[in-house]
Amino acid sequence: MSGAALLVLADGRFPAGGHAHSGGAEEAVKAGRITDAASLEAFCRGRLHTAGLVAAALAAAAAAAPTPSNSDAAADAPDALPRRCGWPPRRLGRQLMRAARATWPDAELDSLAREFPKGAHQPVVLGLTARAAGLGAADAAYCAAYESVSGSASAVVRLLSLDPFEATAVLARVAPEVDRVVDRAVVAGLRVPGEGAGVLPSASAPLLEIGAEAHAGWGVRLFAS
Amino acid sequence: MHLDHSPHGPSAVSADARRADGARRALRVGLGGPVGSGKTATVAALCRALRDEFSLAVVTNDIYTREDAEFLLREAVLPPERITAVETGACPHTAIRDDISANLEAVEDLEDEVGPLDLVLVESGGDNLTATFSKGLVDAQIFVIDVAGGDDIPRKGGPGVTTADLLVVNKTDLAPYVGSDLARMAADAKAQRAELPVVFQSLRSEDGVREVAVWVREQLAAWTA
Numbered sequence: 001m002s003g004a005a006l007l008v009l010a011d012g013r014f015p016a017g018g019h020a021h022s023g024g025a026e027e028a029v030k031a032g033r034i035t036d037a038a039s040l041e042a043f044c045r046g047r048l049h050t051a052g053l054v055a056a057a058l059a060a061a062a063a064a065a066p067t068p069s070n071s072d073a074a075a076d077a078p079d080a081l082p083r084r085c086g087w088p089p090r091r092l093g094r095q096l097m098r099a100a101r102a103t104w105p106d107a108e109l110d111s112l113a114r115e116f117p118k119g120a121h122q123p124v125v126l127g128l129t130a131r132a133a134g135l136g137a138a139d140a141a142y143c144a145a146y147e148s149v150s151g152s153a154s155a156v157v158r159l160l161s162l163d164p165f166e167a168t169a170v171l172a173r174v175a176p177e178v179d180r181v182v183d184r185a186v187v188a189g190l191r192v193p194g195e196g197a198g199v200l201p202s203a204s205a206p207l208l209e210i211g212a213e214a215h216a217g218w219g220v221r222l223f224a225s
Numbered sequence: 226m227h228l229d230h231s232p233h234g235p236s237a238v239s240a241d242a243r244r245a246d247g248a249r250r251a252l253r254v255g256l257g258g259p260v261g262s263g264k265t266a267t268v269a270a271l272c273r274a275l276r277d278e279f280s281l282a283v284v285t286n287d288i289y290t291r292e293d294a295e296f297l298l299r300e301a302v303l304p305p306e307r308i309t310a311v312e313t314g315a316c317p318h319t320a321i322r323d324d325i326s327a328n329l330e331a332v333e334d335l336e337d338e339v340g341p342l343d344l345v346l347v348e349s350g351g352d353n354l355t356a357t358f359s360k361g362l363v364d365a366q367i368f369v370i371d372v373a374g375g376d377d378i379p380r381k382g383g384p385g386v387t388t389a390d391l392l393v394v395n396k397t398d399l400a401p402y403v404g405s406d407l408a409r410m411a412a413d414a415k416a417q418r419a420e421l422p423v424v425f426q427s428l429r430s431e432d433g434v435r436e437v438a439v440w441v442r443e444q445l446a447a448w449t450a
């Protein structure tokens with residue numbers, strides 16, 4: 001664990017494009033599945049244990065041993081990662097890449113950017129960013145797992161005019177589960193160099209994926225996802 | 226991407242004046258200002274005035290629709306591949322100031338796909354008087370207000386009115402109907418902006434955008450000098 005650099009990377013104001021995304025929350029609000037703090041909490045819990053876990057494991061793997069093309073391909077394999085758990089991963093990967101290279105200049109990031117000029121998967125970029133920042137696999141997993149819920153919570157503050165204190169209290173209540181998800185993700189991520197990407201968790205969230213597809217077709221929306 | 230050819234690392238990821246191939250990138254001009262003041266109308270008029278002289282593209286930032294992009298497409302001010310809409314997650318000023326990644330990506334994609342470009346106009350979603358563009362996104366910014374929003378807006382000031390490279394007071398044709406005192410607006414703007422230029426225009430009149438187009442040509446001349 002490396003203190004302040006982790007805070008810089010995990011800060012919601014880190015300029016990597018996340019502010020325009022709700023992680024599926026906008027669709028869930030419209031469908032009536034998120035109406036208040038309690039249903040936001042249930043939504044966040046679902047995201048955390050599916051999209052959050054997968055992203056955290058990928059980020060941990062990339063942070064531990066960068067074989068970016070392998071892990072990027074693993075992220076694309078349909079059975080390994082639900083491709084659209086409510087974020088458009090490559091677009092956000094490209095945006096994170098820009099911010100990361102400006103913030104922590106690094107040869108590994110440069111070569112990943114060359115290999116994927118239109119963006120590598122966001123959790124893979126996140127893992128390499130953590131390395132560039134001098135952080136470890138657990139730090140990368142923390143960023144991925146936390147961001148899997150924090151973005152949706154702040155989006156719901158705007159979508160439902162939910163009391164911001166209540167939304168933050170939701171994140172605090174989910175925090176112990178974030179810790180457990182990170183533990184699992186790190187164990188899996190650290191096995192990747194020896195055993196291959198097949199050991200990564202592949203929890204999927206079909207409703208989030210269907211919702212993301214539907215949301216992408218809306219004519220009027222506040223968030224990009 | 227710019228960085229790969231930069232000998233000194235990624236200090237200027239977004240503001241680099243040169244593209245990866247060494248060519249000078251397009252001048253980027255931002256248009257901000259309150260909702261409905263005439264930003265899109267000014268963009269459309271500028272495109273018509275300048276498109277035969279320069280290679281142009283437009284990025285719009287709608288708050289929750291694609292109206293601005295669709296208006297420009299409907300009016301056929303530019304071919305469709307030269308107009309891109311960015312989604313801003315309910316927070317238009319964030320997308321032009323605090324986290325500019327989606328807008329930078331849109332600008333660079335336009336340059337890659339339809340380039341070489343001389344000028345990219347970036348229209349902000351309608352916002353409040355404090356919304357300004359980051360210098361990492363645009364080289365110059367125009368703040369558009371109108372006479373119908375109240376003739377005390379120049380006196381109220383704020384970063385847009387005070388610091389924009391050009392202040393446009395639009396819809397002067399409506400001044401008699403809404404009781405706005407143009408002389409007072411001019412005096413207040415002068416007091417807020419000292420030597421920075423102010424243009425009063427009506428896009429309802431023949432060649433109403435002429436003065437703004439002259440200003441943009443000056444910016445372009447300085448950029449390519």
Ligand SMILES: Nc1nc2c(ncn2[C@@H]2O[C@H](COP(=O)(O)OP(=O)(O)OP(=O)(O)O)[C@@H](O)[C@H]2O)c(=O)[nH]1
Pocket residue numbers: 258259260261262263264265266267293349350351352395396397398399426427428429
């Ligand atoms: N009378 C008059 N109407 C104008 C003028 N310029 C624009 N309008 C009208 O004002 C309305 C708003 O103009 P837009 O260009 O869409 O304003 P905008 O600043 O882009 O608005 P948002 O993007 O929604 O913030 C439209 O109906 C325009 O036709 C003008 O100079 N005079």
Ligand SMILES: [Mg+2]
Pocket residue numbers: 264265266293348
């Ligand atoms: Mg507009």
